[in-house]
Amino acid sequence: MNYRRYRVSRRTRRMAVGSAVVLVLAGMNGPAIWGYASDQYHEYKINQPGYKEKNGHWTVVDVPEEYRINTIHAALLHTGKILLIAGSGNNAANFKAKSFRTVLWDPVKNSFKNVPTPKDLFCAGHTQLPDGKLLVAGGTQRYEKLGGDVTKAGGLMVVHNEDPDKPMTLPAGTRFTGKKNGKTFESKDPVLVPRAKKTQDEETRKVTVTVSTARVYVEALGKGHEYETGLTDNYSVRGLKGTDARNIYGIANKLSFDKKDFQGIKDSYEFDPVAERYVTVDPMNEARWYPTLTTLQDGRVLSVSGLDEIGQVVPGKNEIYDPKTKKWTYLPKERFFPTYPALFLTDKGRIFYTGSNAGYGPADKGRVPGVWDLTSNDFTEVPGMSDPDVLETSMSVLLPPAQDQRYMVLGGGGVGEDKKSTAKTRIVDLRAAQPRFRDGPDLYAKARYPSSVILPDDTVLTTNGSGDYRGRSDSNVLRAEIYDPGKNRGHAVADPLVGRNYHSGALLLPDGRVMTFGSDSLFGDKANSKPATFEQQIDLYTPPYLHQGGKRPEIKDTAPRTVELGGKTKLRTVQKRPLAKVRLIRPGSFTHVTNIEQRSIALDFTREADGVSVTLPKDSSLVPPGWYMLTVVDDRGVPAEAVWVRVPKAEGEAAAKTDGKGAGEESEEESEEE
Ligand SMILES: [Cu+2]
Structure with a gap:
């Protein structure tokens, strides 16, 4: 613009x-x-121009009625369009009606398109693949039921298989009858129970059969407390005969009217930004609701945490997606994280967990920040975090430029629906000999759910949030600020137009503007007595750098291009003021206070008569494969509209040794990506 x-x-x-x-x-x-x-x-x-020059300006996006959705996920694609995903949009009626929504928005033309949504992608994870497709995995199998709303006794049935010769699939609707209690329950989903494991001791020749198990959610046939069970029981499976009836059985603890949490799905899709549709790929091994997806340096994707098919946090089983085979493989060793953990790709195939997370998990497990080595599964804690008990719904950012490996954790709240929240920011320098969090300047207010966006001029915009859980007691914070990591100082900017808390977020656009979306208050009034409506309004923020007067710098070569790691490219530019910076910015992918994708990498450049010649770094953990925005910034901090650059996977890139395979094995068939 x-x-x-x-x-x-x-x-x-x-x-x-x-x-x-x-x-x-x-x-x-x-x-x-x-x-x-x-x-x-x-x-x-x-x-006033003078006000905008210092504080920027907010406007409302005009969205025609038929495209207004409960945007909970948003990702910028290399076509410049933004994928807005609601799925059922945290609305049980939509879920029941199977009304799952996705809208594709072109923020330049301000045009919209409805996209058919194959499953309820509400609360999926998403990340960009090397070819620019967006991997979307997980989502909603079932909505939560609060204690008072549960009408049928239900819970987890662990189906056992003692037959070493064959697996068994039980369809949805399979009935289980308690051998002692005589009560019958029905499965809600199909379940595959692998065959039992047979091993023979080499010396004694003794054969051992280890029973295998799978879990499925079951519910009583009728309503009422007479179906509730007290103790653990062994259940026979209706319809099985002979040896099958002996080999296959269920074991369940208390089947009750307790609160039932949301349940996840295994389904995975690649969203194709060119064809503008979801393409089904292999499902994950685990069902996940609230997983984090992190693209690794070799272009594969790590998927961690989430609630599984029975509504418990996946107990440390993490897995990796290979975009070449389109299949998922478990990591050999387990590590537990709460839901939507902020897991950033750092160097040497390691993952940095900042401690930020959003939603579910015990208070004393997986909450401490640290560096996770995917090869050894070692986890080195990083000390110094202040207010460590209020990291849930905090925001984490890899501060620009990414080379500095400094991470900031902003705000946050107590576990679950806790009233506590904090205004603290904490910064850690991972390149220090002994990395340690230290407090940065306080945020504008105590806030859960603040949204932070890296801007091209190496500053970070943070906006919104709420002091209490989901905006309770009218606690929305209508404030925004821009933080300068170089000066370690923030300053207030123009107030956002609406409150945004849970299920909200923000993304940088290629032209330097910022879009904000969503908000899902628990109540609509200060007394917490009225229900709230989802905030469907989308806003645009033009930062101060777009109000400086005069012409912004311009990149003349706008066609998308491919530049390899360590490679050079030339950009013809026109500018009134000298260019001070060149930045490569990975497009954001935001949901639930989590955007581990955005990063801004400083590029070396030399000025030439009609533009600049820029060089990409060689390090694929700094620049994981995918599409990036490339922009130039003048000496006043005013950026050009970015152009798109594809950075392919490095030639001979060693796959992170996460699956026991040798490092070289994955890199052979690499060239087809072109
Ligand atoms: Cu949610």
């Missing part, structure tokens, strides 16, 4: 608003004047 065309209207509007204020003051009396007049004055003030 070119802000030059605002010039004429800006002056006209200032005059118009100015005289309106005077008229209003003359025509009204009493205290009403003050409220109205101060609103008018605020309107006037925030539209």
Whole structure:
């Protein structure tokens, strides 16, 4: 966008608003004047060029009715369009009606398109693959039921198979009858029980058969407390005969009316930004609701945590997606994280867990930040975190430029629905000899769910959040600030237009603007007595750098290009002021206070007569394969509109040794990606 065309209207509007204020003051009396007049004055003030120059400006996106959805996930694609995913949008009626929504938005043309959504992708994880497709995995199998809303006794049935010769699939609707209690329960989903494991001791020749198990959610046939069970029982499977009836059985603890958490799905899709549709790929091994997906340096994807098919946090079973085979493989060793853990790709095939997470998991497990080596499964804790008991729903950012390996954790709240929250920011330098979190400047207020966006000028915009759980007691924070990592200082900028808490987020656009979406307050009033409606409004923020007057720098070569790691590329540019920085920015992929994708990498460059020649770093853990925005920034911090660059997987890139295979084995068939 070119802000030059605002010039004429800006002056006209200032005059118009100015005289309106005077008229209003003359025509009204009493205290009403003050409220109205101060609103008018605020309107006037925030539209002044001088104000925008320092604070930026917010506007509302005009979204036609048929494209308004409960956006809970948003990802910028290399076509410049933004994928907005609601799935059922945290709305049980939508879920029941199988109304699952995805909208593709072009923020330049402001055009929209509805995209058929194959499953309920509400609460999936997502990340960019090397070819620019968006991997979306997991989502919703079943909505939560609070204690009072559970009408049928139910719970987890562990199906056992003692037959070493064959696996068994039990369809949905399979009935299990307790041998002692005589009560019958029905499975809600199909379940595959692998065959039992047979091993022979080499010396004694003794054969051992180890029973195998699989879990499935079961519910009583009828409503009422007479179906509830007290103790553990052994259940026979209706319809099985002979040896099958002996080999296959269920064991369940208490089947009750307790609160049932949300349950996840295994389904995975690649969203194709060119064909603009979801393509089914192999499902994950685990069902996941609230997983984090992290793209690794070799282009494979790590999937961690989430609630499984019975609504418990996946007990440390993590897995990896290979975009070449489109299949998932378990990591050999387990490690537990709460849901939506902030897992960043750092160097040497390691993952940095900042401690941020969102939603579910015990307070004393997997909450300490640290560096996780995927090869050895070792986890080295990073000390110094302040307010460590309020990291849930905090935001984490790899501060720009990414080379510095400094991470910031902003705000956060207590576990679950705790009232506690914090204004603290904490910063760690992973390149230090003994990395340790230290406090940065406080955020504008105590806040859960703040959304942070890396801007091209190496600053970070943070906006919104709420002091209490899901905006309870009218605790939305209508504030925003821009933090400068170089100066370790933040300053307030223009206030956002609406409150945004749970199920909200923000993304940088290629033209330097920021979009914000969503919010899912628990209540609609201060007394917490009325239900709230989901915030469907999308806003755009133009940072101060787009209000500096004069022309912004411009990149003349706008066609997408491919540049290899360590490679050079030339950009023809036009600029009034000298160029100070060149940045390579990975597009964001945001949900639930989590965006581990965004990173801004400083590029070396040399000035030439008609532009710049830039060089990419060689390190694939700094620049994992995929599409990036490439932009130049002048000496006032004003960026050009970015152009798209594809960074292919490095030639001979060693796959992180996560599956016991040798490092070289994965790199052979690499060239087909071109
Ligand atoms: Cu959620």
